[in-house]
Every structure is written in structure tokens, then in C-alpha cells.
Amino acid sequence: MNDVMPEGEAIRLFTVPITDDLAEEAVAILTRFRELADSALRVEDTEAFHQNTDSLFWKEVAELDGLGEPLRSERRRLHGLLIETANLTKDNALDHVRALEHDIVMQPPPVWSPLTLSRVVLEGVLFSEYLIDPTIPLNRRLARLAGMWRTDATYALKQAEAHGQEPAEAGQMLAYVEDALQKCQAVERHDRRGKVSGYSFGSESAALDINITERATKVMPDWLPAPYRLTSGASHNRPWMIGRAKDLAGGDGLAGEAATVMAAVMTVLGSIEVVIGAFGEYFGVDVSEELEQMEEERVAFLYRAIAIAHGS
Structure with missing residues (x-):
């Protein structure tokens, strides 16, 4: 997309109201990408997946089978839970794409909600990619899942306590996770205060949880600068960002603009491309055709959106 316009210029171009035509184009490209993703990400149901025993997934299964x-x-x-979790976060991300499709065409037009929904998509994709990252060895992958699982168990404990459950009952999930990780011979890592900060499997280790900002910077496409920070202000309801909507409305209520919709849509399109690429490479399924098609349609959409927004 950098050959279309300078980095960031797409968003600055769309400082105009959200029109019905633009909203319909945005929904069409989101639906198209979601449908392509639904097909491309069913890799475990394909013949290619079962035939390609040289894939990273099957190599890891063989490595695990070699243990006593x-x-x-x-x-x-634990490996099965990892695959299940990667699919879960990916499916939740795609569900929010569907929600965004409805959000964009609501009347009156949305203000900041598109960015909030796109952030959920981005986070879900990054969680999935973090777990099935095709560039890391099996033991680091397991360490990443161990940290995320332990973190989730801690969150569940805090929520249970907040709802008045007894400590023994509230801590059941955490106790189960700790026992399961011990049986997997996961080694706890500790910080200077003695608190668990991550896990190690052999010589490979990972922190307790993903750093979303760093992950987004590392794996998202170059044509999508700082998407996590872009969606942060709206998602956290920060006045420095959401105040713009009041200014646009002339001080009476809030008004959305095309830039918000475009930022949300491009964040989602980039996120879907990332997760499809990761799934394809990890499971050994060729998704190059889908990715090429997505790139072509993404660029074509951008041209159409510019023409609609600026009346050319």
C-alpha cells in the first residue's frame, strides 16, 4: 500500500463525514475478508494439512511423541490446549469483524466504536499468532502457552473473589493449572520480588503474558503503522482522542468521520492477513493465493474509498 500513498496519508485523507456509500464499501471488504479467512483458516480440515507431515505442526507432534x-x-x-486457544482467540476476532460490519452501517453513523471493535480483532489475532508463531521452537511455544494459561487462571481467581467465592473454591482453576504445568515439567521463573514472571521448558522460556504493543509492532504489516496505539485512545475512552468527535459536531453531541472507519477497516484487514499467514505456515498449508487476493482487493478498496470520500 506504500506505493499508493505515503505512510499514514490514508487516514488523513478521510477527514470527512461517513457516507452511506463509504460505509457499504467498508462492510463489503470486511465481509469478503472474513469469508476468505473462514475458508483459509480451516486448515485442520484440509487434505493438505494431513498429507504434509513435514509441516511444523506435525514435526512438533513427532517431537512430543518421542518423549517418555x-x-x-x-x-x-498442553500442546492440544495451545492449538485450541489459538483457534479460540482467532474465532473471537472474526466474530468481532462481523460485529464491526453491523456497527459501520448503523444510523446515525458510529463515532469511535469501529476502532474499539477493530482493537479486539487485532488483539485476538495477535494472541493466535503469538502461540503458533512459526519462527520459534516447540519448547518456547509451550512456555508461551504456560504463561498465558497461568495469567488467565490468575484473572479468573480475582474475578471469583470479587464475586464472593470462598478462597478454596475461587482458586481451583489456578491450582489445576499449576498442577498441570508441574506435570509438564514447566519450570517457574521468578522476578526480584519472588513472584512468578514466566516459564521455561528446557532452555526455552517466555514471560507470563504477551506484550501486545511489542507484538503488534513486530508482526503487523509495514503499511499499517502503529495500529495498536492507533486504536488505544478510543478503546480506553481517553479525552485527548475522543474530544475530536465533539469538535467535529460543533460542540453539540459527537460526530464520526470516515477516518475512523478507514482506520478500523485497515487494522482488521491487516490483522486477518497476519493470522492467515501464520496459520498457513505453521500447519503447512499453502495460503499464498488467498493472501495475494487479499492484497489486490485491499488496494482496490482503498482506491474506491478515496474516490467516494472525496467525490472524485
Whole structure:
């Protein structure tokens, strides 16, 4: 997209009201990408997935099968949970794409909600990519899942306590996770205060949780500068950002603009491309045709949107 316009220029171009035509174009490209993703991401149901035993996924399965019992069974379960979690966060991301499709065409037009929905899509994709990252070894992958699982168990504990559950009952999930990780021979890492800061499997380790900002900077396309920070102000309801909507409305209520819709849409399109690429490479399925098609349609959409927004 950099050959279309300078970085960031797409958003500055769209400082105009959201029109019905623009909203319909935005919904069409979101629906198209979501449908392509639904098809491309069903890699585990394809013949290519089962035939390509040289894929990273099957190599990891073979590596786990080479372990002795009971460690083999424990780590196979952890590996299965990893795949399940990657699919879960990806599916939740796509569900929010569907929500964004409805949000964009609502009347009166949305203000900041498109950016909030696109942020959920981005986060879901980054969680999935973080777990199935095709550039890391199996033990680091397991360490990443261990940290995320432990973090989620801690969140569940805090929520249970907030709802008045007894400590023993509230801590059941955390106790289960700690026991399962111990059986997997995951080694706790600790910070200077003695608190758990991550896990190690052999010589590979990972922190307790993903750093979303760093991950977005590392894996999102170059044509989408700082998408996580872009969506942050609206998602956190920060006055420095959301105040613009009041200014646009002339001080009476809030008014949305095409730039918000475009930023949300481009964030989603980039996110979908990233997760499709990661899934394809990890499971050994060729998704190059889908990615090429997405790039062509994304650029074509941008040209159409510029023409609609600026009447050319």
C-alpha cells in the first residue's frame, strides 16, 4: 500500500463525514475478508494439512511423541490446549469483524466504536499468532502457552473473589493449572520480588503474558503503522482522542468521520492477513493465493474509498 500513498496519508485523507456509500464499501471488504479467512483458516480440515507431515505442526507432534511417559501425555495435552486457544482467540476476532460490519452501517453513523471493535480483532489475532508463531521452537511455544494459561487462571481467581467465592473454591482453576504445568515439567521463573514472571521448558522460556504493543509492532504489516496505539485512545475512552468527535459536531453531541472507519477497516484487514499467514505456515498449508487476493482487493478498496470520500 506504500506505493499508493505515503505512510499514514490514508487516514488523513478521510477527514470527512461517513457516507452511506463509504460505509457499504467498508462492510463489503470486511465481509469478503472474513469469508476468505473462514475458508483459509480451516486448515485442520484440509487434505493438505494431513498429507504434509513435514509441516511444523506435525514435526512438533513427532517431537512430543518421542518423549517418555507420563511426560509425553502431559505435554501432548498442553500442546492440544495451545492449538485450541489459538483457534479460540482467532474465532473471537472474526466474530468481532462481523460485529464491526453491523456497527459501520448503523444510523446515525458510529463515532469511535469501529476502532474499539477493530482493537479486539487485532488483539485476538495477535494472541493466535503469538502461540503458533512459526519462527520459534516447540519448547518456547509451550512456555508461551504456560504463561498465558497461568495469567488467565490468575484473572479468573480475582474475578471469583470479587464475586464472593470462598478462597478454596475461587482458586481451583489456578491450582489445576499449576498442577498441570508441574506435570509438564514447566519450570517457574521468578522476578526480584519472588513472584512468578514466566516459564521455561528446557532452555526455552517466555514471560507470563504477551506484550501486545511489542507484538503488534513486530508482526503487523509495514503499511499499517502503529495500529495498536492507533486504536488505544478510543478503546480506553481517553479525552485527548475522543474530544475530536465533539469538535467535529460543533460542540453539540459527537460526530464520526470516515477516518475512523478507514482506520478500523485497515487494522482488521491487516490483522486477518497476519493470522492467515501464520496459520498457513505453521500447519503447512499453502495460503499464498488467498493472501495475494487479499492484497489486490485491499488496494482496490482503498482506491474506491478515496474516490467516494472525496467525490472524485
